[in-house]
Amino acid sequence: MTMDRKELGNEQLKEWYRQLLYPRLIEEKMLILLRQGKISKWFSGMGQEAIAVGATLAMQPGEWVLPLHRNLGVFTTRNMPLHKLFMQWQGMQEGYSSGRERSFHFGSSAHHICGMISHLGPQLAVADGVGLAHKLKREEKAVLVFSGEGGTSEGDFHEALNVAAVWDLPVIFLVENNGYALSTPVREQYRCIALADKAKGYGMEGITIDGNNLLAVYDTIKGVREYCIRNQKPYLVECTTFRMRGHEEASGTKYVPPELFELWQQQDPLLLYEQFLLQEQVMDAEEIKTINENIKQFIDKELEQATAGSTLIIDTAAEQEAVYAARKSSGLPVVADGLASVEKRFIEAIKEGLYQSMETHANLVVMGQDIAEYGGAFKVTEGFAAVFGRERIRNTPICESAIVGAALGLSLEGQKAVVEMQFADFVSMGFNQVVNNLAKIHYRWGQNADVVIRMPTGGGVGAGPFHSQSNEAWFVHTPGLKVVYPSTPADAKGLLIAAITDPNPVLFFEHKALYRSVSGQVPLEPYEVEIGKARKVVSGDDISVITYGMGVIWAEDYAAAHPEISLDILDLRTLLPLDYESINASVMKTGKVLVLHEDTLTGGVGAEIAAWIGEHCFNCLDAPVLRCASLDTPIPFNRELEKNFMAGKRLDACIQELMSY
The missing domain is CATH 3.40.50.970 (Thiamin diphosphate (ThDP)-binding fold, Pyr/PP domains)
Structure with a gap:
């Protein structure tokens, strides 16, 4: 392997050694914590650090990086506080996801990192959206997104690359090819010679490089980033590498031939870079030893800070509130009588x-x-x-x-x-x-x-x-x-x-x-209707018809055709979240309830509403809660079959059944 320092000075090369060594030593500590039972799982990136570190160094701090689960070097190179990362990995509430997520399934907008989900491929399309935002705002920025060679078999890979190419987006697709997904070798994953060859099929450029050469990774991504911004085009970079641990620690490595470990051990990116620094007389063995000791001491201090005084406070209300982002007032009027309107x-x-x-x-x-x-x-x-x-x-x-x-x-x-x-x-x-x-x-x-x-x-x-x-x-x-x-x-x-x-x-x-x-x-003017608030269509005393969509039309038509029955019709309008207060008020008014919807019966929204009424309004019911829904079949094409399928076909029978109680 040849490393080319180009215009890089000694101090910069030394700093990059610290950046490369740092995630390796953190991982060694994490494996100890795993054996001690202080973390539940770890996805090791040992042997692949040059890719995460080199690629992140090549991006600007304000540019998004979307890493995978063994890209610790992305997080450390972006200088995320280690004690808080330790909290994240141990599921503490002080971590980046408040104990709600594992390892690297989180992000930080302050550090322009968007973490993965377990399905591997979806983050590729998210990168397209970031690239589109840069393009729309005329920003000279690119976005970097990681994939493994296994992830390139997913449809998300094809879709994301195709969209990036069609829309001319400044997205760098970086594939870490370590030869095995979990245990499946590349010969069972794809048939092309190199994954970078796939780029041409999407109308973009691609290149395969040595992912264990820190300087090559940095220089390539730096140049590719400039290309993407200058030409407003995506680019595919394949980095060949190898992971020295299992997919995760419990899976082991028995599926890998021993001779491969021997071969790739000689290509360890940390070892290669150390040898380069020694040959270039940038550092000597004593300085390397000192840097190792200093980083280990720092890691121990950060771990101690992470574990000191950590408490778990379980707050159910806080958990539920965290599901949605807070909605700010738009300043628009809520629809009400008095606004000028027209028929539409x-x-x-x-x-x-x-x-x-x-x-x-x-x-x-x-x-x-x-x-x-x-x-x-x-x-x-x-x-x-x-x-x-x-x-x-x-x-x-x-x-x-x-x-x-x-x-x-x-x-x-x-x-x-x-x-x-x-x-x-x-x-x-x-x-x-x-x-x-x-x-x-x-x-x-x-x-x-x-x-x-x-x-x-x-x-x-x-x-x-x-x-x-x-x-x-x-x-x-x-x-x-x-x-x-x-x-x-x-x-x-x-x-x-x-x-x-x-x-x-x-x-x-x-x-x-x-x-x-x-x-x-x-x-005529812009206005809002409150999400989560139902609408009383008509007030009645005999039966509550709780419905939405086409069900509202069916209920109104039925009420018009049967004036002898007093229906209390509630249009839900929002199905999530449901307006339980309005549901309760309607049930209390009539004591008889029909939940009506066009969707099929089993597992429909009506089942949830009926169950909630049974739990919370049982004492005021005068009859069982009935559901009127469409047949439990796919919806047919023939118009007569479709009419028979629809819930409206059974509406009269349901109402008559309730009236008979």
Whole structure:
């Protein structure tokens, strides 16, 4: 191996030795703590330190780095206090995630580090979002994101590289190729000669370098960073290396041929750099020994500081409050009588709410398939690109996971994002990003996810199993999300504006059959409808009908056709969080409850509401809580079969059953 110091001075080379040695000695201490039972698990990066350290040194302090679970050198090179890192690794409340996360599954906006989630690939798309934010703000910055060679087999890798290339984003994709994912060798992982060869397929440049050569890593990433900023292009860097420990300590290394350890031991990045410094007479053996001793003493002091006086205070209320970012007042009026209004269709109200939000928030970006000149599948954004420009109204490749991830990346840089799913059904392709990345990031380390996902949903249009299903219940079970489902044009506009103002991830369900079939008075000016607050549609005494979306229309039509039955209709509007106070008030009023929704019966939102009523309102019930929902089948294509599928088909029978009690 040849190391080229170029213009680097002796003091800088010495400092970089400290930076390279520091994570190695921390790891040695961590392995002791592991054996002592003071930490539960450790993912070792021994043998790979030159990549994390060299690459981070090449980036500017204000540029984001998105590391993996064996990139300790990223955190130490960014000078994160070691005693607080020790607290993090031991699950202490004083750590970066308040004891809620393990090892490196956290981030720090102050240090411009965004930690991983266990699924490995999603952070690649988040880097795209950060790169997009830099591009939109005309900043001369790049973003660095890590992947292992195993992670390149995931769809997220393909989607993220494709989006970065199509959008010309300044993103450095760094692949640490250590030959084994957990235990699977590269011959069972891919068939290309080098992973860097994949770059050409995406229309970007790529290079393979020796990941154990600290100076080569630094010089390469430094040059690549300059290239990405100058040309506004992504770049793929493959670093060949080897890890000297198991995937994590419990997994061992029996699957690795012994001769490989012997070979790579000679290529230890720390050993190679020490030899280089000695040969260049930058340092002598005594100075190396002194630096080692000083760092070990420092580590011991930081560990002592971490463990001294640490206490665990379990506060249930604090845990629940940490799930969502605090919402600040927008200053907009809450919809009320007296505002000047006009008649609008449901879809026109959504379009106006989005348009006015684009005017209000200069940092808002809308992304989705065919949403620019074409205007989206339902023409909600028609004409937007001409007004707000293609930078803010962005057509996307067909890659839901990458776009949701990019929306989160925009949040890291203080941007807002609205993502349009062409159909709510297609969100399954981005499910991991929604339920694991967006939903959990604030609870994990206090980072908000300022993202709204518009979800055209529901049946009644004869579109079959993959364009008509109601999938809101998938997400109501996920803490950290907000789920909104309006049924009137006024609510659609006000709730969409409120969702965009909210710093938390909001899934905004829009029933396709309501787009052009329902009209109502909609205030002209921007306003908000409070998320988490239900609407009393009509007051009655016989039966409480608790519903949302198309269920509201069914209930209103039934009430009009049966004036002899006094229905108390409650439109939930928000499914997460639920307005339990309004639910309770309605139940207390009638004593008989029907929970109505278009979604299938088993595991639907109605099950949760019925259970809550049974727990909290049992004493005032005069009959069992009934659920009226669609059949437990996929939604069929044939119009007559679809009508039979729908909950509305069984509404009369349910109401008559309750009336008979």
